[in-house]
Amino acid sequence: MQLIRMQMGPMIKRFDAAFDKALPGMSGMDMAWRKMACLGVVQHSLLTLSMMDELPLHLRLPIKLLKGALRPDKVLAQLVAFCAAGIRAQVPES
Numbered sequence: 001m002q003l004i005r006m007q008m009g010p011m012i013k014r015f016d017a018a019f020d021k022a023l024p025g026m027s028g029m030d031m032a033w034r035k036m037a038c039l040g041v042v043q044h045s046l047l048t049l050s051m052m053d054e055l056p057l058h059l060r061l062p063i064k065l066l067k068g069a070l071r072p073d074k075v076l077a078q079l080v081a082f083c084a085a086g087i088r089a090q091v092p093e094s
Contacts, residue, residue: 038083
């Protein structure tokens with residue numbers, strides 16, 4: 001956890017500021033869930049990409065076959081699109 005805090009701390013602060021600015025009326029609980037989910041997606045994606053050659057072939061092949069899919073700008077675009085959709089999602093009232 002110490003390594004993650006050290007490496008991810010500055011990014012988490014930037015996420016917090018961006019979320020707060022983009023979603024000023026969102027409840028604290030909804031905001032917390034969205035932050036946790038988006039940071040988890042980013043962390044998991046970066047970890048998976050960093051060990052791409054160690055993954056089983058059926059997991060890495062679809063990504064490696066997509067031309068340019070591992071370029072940083074393409075990875076960022078995928079992560080932003082996915083997280084932005086999740087941030088905007090409405091939670092059904094129960």
